[in-house]
Amino acid sequence: MEFHSSTLPVHSPPGNLDDLTPENRKLWSDLKISKWMEDEINATGENAEGPCGQPRTKLSQFFDGTITPFEAGQDGATVTWTAFPGIIQRKYAGNDELRWAIADYSRMVQDEYCEWSVARDQDNKIQSVTFTCEGPEYWQFIADYQDGVDGKTITDLYNKLMPGNDIEKKDLYIKDEKTGETVYNPLNFFNITSTTGYIAHLTHPANSLSAEVDIAAQATVRRIDKDGHPITDSSKLINCSKYGQPLRNSDPSIGSAINNLANGGNAISLKDPVALYMNSWDPSIKNVTLDEVPITQIPGLITFTRGQMPEGLRFTIQIPEGYKSPDGTPRTVSDIWDDNTSQSISYGAQFTDYLNMSVSAVVIGNYPLGGLERCPCEVAKEKKAADDGKNLHKIVKGTPPRGPGPIKPGFRKHRYQI
Numbered sequence: 001m002e003f004h005s006s007t008l009p010v011h012s013p014p015g016n017l018d019d020l021t022p023e024n025r026k027l028w029s030d031l032k033i034s035k036w037m038e039d040e041i042n043a044t045g046e047n048a049e050g051p052c053g054q055p056r057t058k059l060s061q062f063f064d065g066t067i068t069p070f071e072a073g074q075d076g077a078t079v080t081w082t083a084f085p086g087i088i089q090r091k092y093a094g095n096d097e098l099r100w101a102i103a104d105y106s107r108m109v110q111d112e113y114c115e116w117s118v119a120r121d122q123d124n125k126i127q128s129v130t131f132t133c134e135g136p137e138y139w140q141f142i143a144d145y146q147d148g149v150d151g152k153t154i155t156d157l158y159n160k161l162m163p164g165n166d167i168e169k170k171d172l173y174i175k176d177e178k179t180g181e182t183v184y185n186p187l188n189f190f191n192i193t194s195t196t197g198y199i200a201h202l203t204h205p206a207n208s209l210s211a212e213v214d215i216a217a218q219a220t221v222r223r224i225d226k227d228g229h230p231i232t233d234s235s236k237l238i239n240c241s242k243y244g245q246p247l248r249n250s251d252p253s254i255g256s257a258i259n260n261l262a263n264g265g266n267a268i269s270l271k272d273p274v275a276l277y278m279n280s281w282d283p284s285i286k287n288v289t290l291d292e293v294p295i296t297q298i299p300g301l302i303t304f305t306r307g308q309m310p311e312g313l314r315f316t317i318q319i320p321e322g323y324k325s326p327d328g329t330p331r332t333v334s335d336i337w338d339d340n341t342s343q344s345i346s347y348g349a350q351f352t353d354y355l356n357m358s359v360s361a362v363v364i365g366n367y368p369l370g371g372l373e374r375c376p377c378e379v380a381k382e383k384k385a386a387d388d389g390k391n392l393h394k395i396v397k398g399t400p401p402r403g404p405g406p407i408k409p410g411f412r413k414h415r416y417q418i
Helices: 022-042 086-091 096-105 136-146 154-161 209-218 234-241 250-263 283-287 376-398
Strands: 077-082 115-120 126-132 173-175 182-184 267-270 277-281 288-290 302-308 311-318 355-364
Touching: 022 136, 022 209, 077 250, 077 277, 086 096, 136 154, 136 182, 136 209, 209 250, 209 267, 209 355, 234 250, 234 376, 250 267, 250 355, 277 311, 283 288
Parallel strands: none
Antiparallel strands: 077 355, 115 126, 126 311, 173 182, 267 355, 277 355, 302 311
């Protein structure tokens, strides 16, 4: 097959969603994705200063596909990780009940670019669980540029995804006390709670599209330790480059995979459409069943409302209307049985043990390697030590010699003197 290099006309919206007009698709590409990428490449804007106050250098092995020609039709390299929070998994390993409960409790611990909300009935049985991996910047962009255009509003979108709530604009907007303007509130009631089953987009401070771009870009920097040895271990690499949280499942996986591509002589970018995605189910999901039928084989039980795997963005798990159990008894999500753990479903987090998240990279092969760089915080520490040494030398050199001075009556020269 013959391949041809070309540039992308625009960076598409996440999952090729149809929320935006053609004009706003171009704005999304220019103001968000390309702006983030160019700031990373040129070490400008918020990316001018790196970890520990060290200046970032320009990136030679990261590119913006709307500017640099590449083979846009390539499959790309996909990086996957488990959606359950790695930090919670490690801290409470061996106690599934506790880790699931903690992960369900607050969106502020759901930090693997996947968040969810659980709705329960009066008997504490799960009625539905809705998951999302949509970046907050995209929804903020809709509110800023698309709201009210061609009759489409962000309120309509909320009501479409959360039917029966009669959501009004006042429910989603707040007054900016500094400017006096009415602005979109990403932490509105319908998007922040973990106990309603309602969710629109990600809210955890680390779960953003700009963070994805930053990790991918900075992972193209080839690192060496103080002895000049290449750093390739995923944990050592992320601790060196400081582009994410080392105990998550996501950040070290993304960084290591991108860095391996860079070391292999490739220039790298993120595959269009740039987003975090729900990629696939782990094969062992076949043992998660309702009335002995795998849940992935029951029509309407898992419903994607934004995107589809491998580019899934939002889905809901609930018992489909009209579902008939063999014995005629009404079912809830809590009636789903997990044969892998020999437990029924009591927490939404149980599903994330089987959910694979992903990002995908594209490359330009046979590309010149960038320079090898030290860990910025190690360099900062060495500079500080050197500066402290110089200052001490100046003080010592410029201070006249002094004797011990007279010993005051009643005081010993040394506290250990006898």
